Every structure is written in structure tokens, then in C-alpha cells.
Amino acid sequence: MKELQKKDNDIGPLFTWKESKEPTTREQVARFSPATRKYWLNWNNIIMDSVLYQSLIPNNPTDVPKMQLLVPEILRFEILTLCHDSIFSAHFGIKKTTMKIKEHFHWYRMREDIKQHIRQCPSCCKLRKTINNNHAALQNYHVGYPMDRKFNQTLGKMIKSYIDENKRKWDFYIPILMSAYRGTVHPSTGFSPNKLMLGREVNLPHELLYPLPRHNAQKPVNEYVDELRVNMEEIYHVARENLIQSGEKQKRDHDTRIIDL
Numbered sequence: 001m002k003e004l005q006k007k008d009n010d011i012g013p014l015f016t017w018k019e020s021k022e023p024t025t026r027e028q029v030a031r032f033s034p035a036t037r038k039y040w041l042n043w044n045n046i047i048m049d050s051v052l053y054q055s056l057i058p059n060n061p062t063d064v065p066k067m068q069l070l071v072p073e074i075l076r077f078e079i080l081t082l083c084h085d086s087i088f089s090a091h092f093g094i095k096k097t098t099m100k101i102k103e104h105f106h107w108y109r110m111r112e113d114i115k116q117h118i119r120q121c122p123s124c125c126k127l128r129k130t131i132n133n134n135h136a137a138l139q140n141y142h143v144g145y146p147m148d149r150k151f152n153q154t155l156g157k158m159i160k161s162y163i164d165e166n167k168r169k170w171d172f173y174i175p176i177l178m179s180a181y182r183g184t185v186h187p188s189t190g191f192s193p194n195k196l197m198l199g200r201e202v203n204l205p206h207e208l209l210y211p212l213p214r215h216n217a218q219k220p221v222n223e224y225v226d227e228l229r230v231n232m233e234e235i236y237h238v239a240r241e242n243l244i245q246s247g248e249k250q251k252r253d254h255d256t257r258i259i260d261l
């Protein structure tokens with residue numbers, strides 16, 4: 001990873017500057033790319049721990065500052081594919097895919113790349129067409145409780161993304177698609193179902209391929225259990241607040257039919 005970052009046109013110069021004792025001036029940076037200049041502006045949050053990361057102040061007070069790997073250009077397509085197209089990512093929409101990628105990675109104009117990747121994704125394009133054609137049918141679909149309906153819609157779309165390739169064994173993929181769902185932040189609670197159930201995220205392929213420094217942290221079991229208890233209480237508290245807020249927002253958005261899978 002270090003070598004790929006060093007070779008990268010935008011990230012490479014940061015190594016030289018991090019290793020240099022002298023602070024880099026605005027004039028020195030001016031001749032570099034907009035991406036390099038943007039990273040430089042965030043200098044204090046660019047961390048060198050063998051490879052380069054960006055550290056982020058977390059939204060949720062229970063979390064330690066988030067570390068995001070600075071992704072060299074050559075790896076971006078692979079990361080987008082892992083975090084959107086793979087069965088562990090289940091072709092989620094722009095919002096959820098961005099949340100997933102942001103958990104772990106950062107690069108200049110990442111949001112634009114994610115949007116473009118999803119807009120051009122063949123499975124998602126096909127699915128959008130099918131949904132538009134079947135819109136009337138979907139409107140007639142009734143299930144008792146609104147959250148059930150929303151969940152069924154989500155699972156239905158996830159299955160449809162894979163149904164063409166795996167027509168005969170689509171049910172075989174449900175457990176894997178469910179693991180993708182459980183690992184994805186839910187906009188209403190602000191947490192993934194895994195985080196709410198287990199107090200932590202479950203490592204997915206992109207996290208195992210590109211581990212962050214915090215994954216190596218080891219601590220005694222007692223300490224872990226104590227921290228987990230405190231964290232879970234805090235997580236539930238924040239999730240409840242988010243649910244109340246998103247309930248109010250949903251009331252306002254009712255009937256606007258904005259679908260972000």
C-alpha cells in the first residue's frame with residue numbers, strides 16, 4: 001500500500017512533506033494538483049502510520065476518531081466494486097454506499113466517483129428500469145407494518161440485483177445479502193444492525209483486504225466487556241434520538257417517494 005501511495009501523483013508528495021522536518025509553505029504546494037492541495041489543507045488530520053490515513057472526528061461520541069485510508073487512484077475502482085457491486089455490498093444506493101466507503105476510505109472527489117460508479121452500474125441501471133415499469137404494481141403491495149414493507153422492498157431490490165446471474169439459486173444468496181444489509185448503516189438509526197446487535201462492525205472483504213490500524217488493537221477481555229457495555233448504552237441512546245428525528249423527517253417526506261435503496 002505504501003508503495004502504491006508513494007507512486008500516486010496526488011498522494012505521493014505528502015510522504016515527502018510528512019518526512020521532512022520543515023513545514024511546507026503554501027507557495028511550495030501551489031504547483032501541485034488540486035487533490036494534493038486539498039489533502040495539504042487538512043494537514044493535521046493526515047496521519048502517517050506506515051501508510052497515509054486521514055483521521056476524522058466521529059459523529060457518534062462513543063467512537064474513537066475514524067481513520068480513513070487515503071486511496072491511490074489505481075485502487076479506486078477495486079474499492080468501488082467491493083463496496084457496491086460485490087454480493088457483500090448488494091448494490092446499495094449512493095447514500096448507503098458512500099456511508100460504507102467513508103467508514104474506511106477517503107480520496108479527493110470520492111462522492112463524485114461513487115455517484116458516477118452507481119449511475120453507470122449495469123445491474124443498478126437494469127433494476128431502475130424494472131422498478132419504473134412495475135411502479136403501479138409496487139403501489140398495490142400491502143403489508144401490515146410500514147417498516148416491514150420498507151425492509152421487504154430493500155431485500156427485494158437486493159435479490160433482483162443478483163437474480164439474473166443466479167436465477168436458480170437466488171434463495172441461496174439471501175444469507176449473504178442479509179449480511180450485507182446488517183453491515184450497512186441504516187439512515188434512520190445512524191448505525192448498522194450489526195453495530196446495534198453486537199456493539200461493533202463485522203469485518204467485510206474490503207476491510208480485511210485493507211485493514212485500518214485500529215483493527216490491530218488488542219485489549220484484555222474484562223476491559224473489552226466493560227467498554228462494550230458503556231458503548232452499547234451510548235449507541236442505543238444515540239440510535240433512539242436518530243430514530244425520533246428520522247421519524248419526524250419521514251412524516252415531512254411522506255408521499256415524496258424518494259427511494260434510496
Ligand SMILES: [Zn+2]
Nearest residue numbers: 091121123124
Ligand atoms: Zn449497482
